[in-house]
Amino acid sequence: MxxxxxxxxxxxxxxxxxxxxxxxxxxxxxxxxxxxxxxxxxxxxxxxxxxxxxxxxxxxxxxxxxxxxxxxxAEDREVSIATSDDYVPYSDSRLKGHGAGPMLAESLFERAGYDVTLTVLDTWEEVEQAVKDKDFDVGVPYARTDDREHIYDFSDGFIDVTTRAFVRSDDQIPSRFDSEDLAGRIVCKPHDYFTSDIDHLVAAGHVGIILGRSPLDCFDRLLDERADVVVLNRFTGWATIQDNEHLGTDAIDMLEEPMGTVQMGIMVSKDHASGQELLEDFNESLEGASALISETNRELREDFAVTFPDLREVMVNRPYERSAHGEPVHLVSGNNYYPFSDEELPSQGMVTDIVTRAFEDHLERPVEIAFKSWVEGAQAVLDGEYDATFPYVRTEDRRSDYAFSDMLYGMAVQIYVRDGDPLEEYRGIMDLEDYVACKPEGYYRQDLQEALDRGLIQIVEASDEEACFQRLVEGEADLVTMNRFTAEAAVDRAPDVGDDDVREVEGAIAQMGLHLMVSREDGESRELLEAFDEAIKEMRSTGELQEIQDKHLEDFQGG
CATH class of the missing domain: 3.10.350.10 (LysM domain)
Structure with missing residues (x-):
């Protein structure tokens, strides 16, 4: 907001x-x-x-x-929240704010004007009983299930949990399985965990289900062949394996195909006198809070990497033992493209943030990002050194070698001239006749292509954005075309260019979009691009994409 x-x-x-x-x-x-x-x-x-x-x-x-x-x-409003432990990363005493569930619930209630007290109980059964008895107002984090809905009311969901299948390493279930591959298998779930991710398989008779006392008990049953599959989110699954040496990371594989995704939120007793008011206030606070949720998730990812370095290494290096799809995504980008990409910007820039969240949060694939010159980075993708590069404008000359994602950000391209130049307002390409334009190396030329094809202008190159503006004020070029944010940053950084030396011409010369770009000849990268586009569509539909864009622009303009 x-x-x-x-x-x-x-x-x-x-x-x-x-x-x-x-x-x-x-x-x-x-x-x-x-x-x-x-x-x-x-x-x-x-x-x-x-x-x-x-x-x-x-x-x-x-x-x-x-x-x-x-x-x-001022209304004195208080809410008591109960949670438990060992549910990495959603509720765990080793994580900042006790994990994603308690941390977000507390922030959202405070946003609604409540004083919050958080209590950690020994077991999840105790949490459910205490909320049922109204010893506490709220339990968190919980998924809505048929059996719980008889006793509790639930908020809107604010945490998406995707579950995976863990199997013995000698089992032959394919990593990209379907329901037929699970026929006759016995699935173990901890008894106080939701089962909505597998209820359809149980109802169809594909699998049987047993309830273990805990995640550890389920894994013990798996290795003792009293169960064939353990279904948990990947964090809790790997954390349990990592914390119990007798399980052994070499004895268990996690399959790539998700079992299901559920949303978790808060729950209150149906008999709570103020339960509906609590839920209404919480849901109202949740609306428009995607920036808060995204930032909290980012903080928790960083905290998770520090708190559980061994666990993170296992999850990154061995996420899907039977498939190459779980390997880290290797990306390359460039610097000085403010506010979209630069190593010194918050989250390394707007588009870097969008790309990272799409892969890590939505596709559950870690990213490794290198920064090179724009020319080197684009060539390195064609050479197979990286899976993809960003952010790039889709141009005709690039289409022959690269495939492009859906648009990640749309921008207006402006014309910049020396102060005193007669060009005040851009009305069409004839206004550019006999001008010399400067473009940084590796930059798109689509905005000037028609004028270039008709012989109206010439283009000279410079090493970067600042150098182009330097050439402009020194008379070696007559204009620079660039989006307003990058142009303003370049003028600020150029040592011999002042605000009074350069003027923006009224009227945009073009509208351009920024994209992720992969090699057109690389089949695996094309598949990666399709999955990435699905993640971007989801981010766009939920408003997350817009929130990221707004936040970076606000930070950039405020700075």
């Missing part, structure tokens, strides 16, 4: 007018203006003439924000 400076205007000495934006809540507005979401009541009281309830908000509405809120109107 972004609060625009233009949304707030002064209307009196004791109040400020604020224009409600899509997705705003009074709690979030209070948090923005006062640093305390619980003071939303002061805003509600100030606007009772136009609001029947604190939820009566609509986009474009003008509300008054008291400059000095009456703190007596």
């Amino acid at each position: 972004f609060f625009l400076a233009s949304s707030a205007t002064s209307i009196a000495d004791d109040a400020t007018s604020y224009r409600v934006e899509h997705g705003d809540t009074l709690s979030a507005i209070a948090l923005h203006f006062y640093g305390d979401a619980s003071l939303y009541g002061a805003i509600f009281e100030e606007n009772r003439d136009q609001m029947n309830s604190p939820d009566h908000l609509f986009s474009g509405q003008r509300i008054r924000i008291p400059r000095e809120p009456d703190t007596a109107l």
Whole structure:
């Protein structure tokens, strides 16, 4: 959620007018203006003439924000959360914030104006019983299941959990199995874990199911041949194997085909007097929180790598023993392409962040990224040294050698000239007649291709963006075409180029998209590209892609 400076205007000495934006809540507005979401009541009281309830908000509405809120109107709201342990990475005492579930639940309730207490109980059975008895308000993280829905109500999901099949290394089940490959097998799940990922297989009679006391008990049953398959998320599965030497990483394989994906959230007792209010407040806080969730997941990935280095090494180096698809994805990118790609940028740039999250979060494949010159990186992909490169504009000359992903970001390309140049507004390619344009080495020329084909312009190259602007102010070139963000960063970095030396021409010369790019001749890379596009579609549909773009642009412009 972004609060625009233009949304707030002064209307009196004791109040400020604020224009409600899509997705705003009074709690979030209070948090923005006062640093305390619980003071939303002061805003509600100030606007009772136009609001029947604190939820009566609509986009474009003008509300008054008291400059000095009456703190007596702050609602004292508390919530107690119960969780347990050894559910890496979703709830584990060794991880920051006790893992993804408790950490996100606490943040989302605080965002809604609650004071939060978190208690870790010895077992998950104790958590469920304590929430049922209303000794605690909320249990986290939990998946909605048929048996639980008789006792508990659930929030919207905020954690996606994909489960995998673990089998004995001497078993012949293929890594990319189908239901027929599992016919007659016995699947073990810990007794307090969800089974919705395999219920369809059980109902169809393909597999039988036994319930173990714990993940370790299931793996012991697997090696004793009392079970054929253990179904867990890959983190919990490998953590259990790693923590118990007698299991042995060489004795067990994890198959590539997912068993299923479920969403986990919080749950409250159906008999809780304030249960529905808690869930409504939580779900409202969850809306528009994809940036918070993405950032929390990133922090936890980094913490996981530090806390469980041996486990991470096993998961990276041996994720799918029977398939090459689980190997790390080797990528190459370049520097100085602000805000899209640079080693010094947060998360190494917007597009680097998008690509990393698509592979690691959605495809569950670790990435290794090298940074080279743009020319070297593109050639290294053709030579088979890397699986893919980014971010690149799709051009006619590149199409013969490369295949491209769906668009990761769309940008306007502007024209930059020396101050005093007569070109004020771009209306068409004839405006560029007799101009000399500068392009950095390895950059696209699609925006100027028509003018170049018709002999209207010449193009000179420079080593990088700053060098192009240097050539411009020195008279060796007449214009530079570039997106506004990269251009502004290049002018700031160029030692002999000042803001007064360069001017942006009104009107964009082109609209370009940025893409991931693979070798057209590499069949495995083409398959990789198809999977990547599916991940990007999912990120786009959930709003995650837009959140990443907005965050990086906000950080870049604010910096």
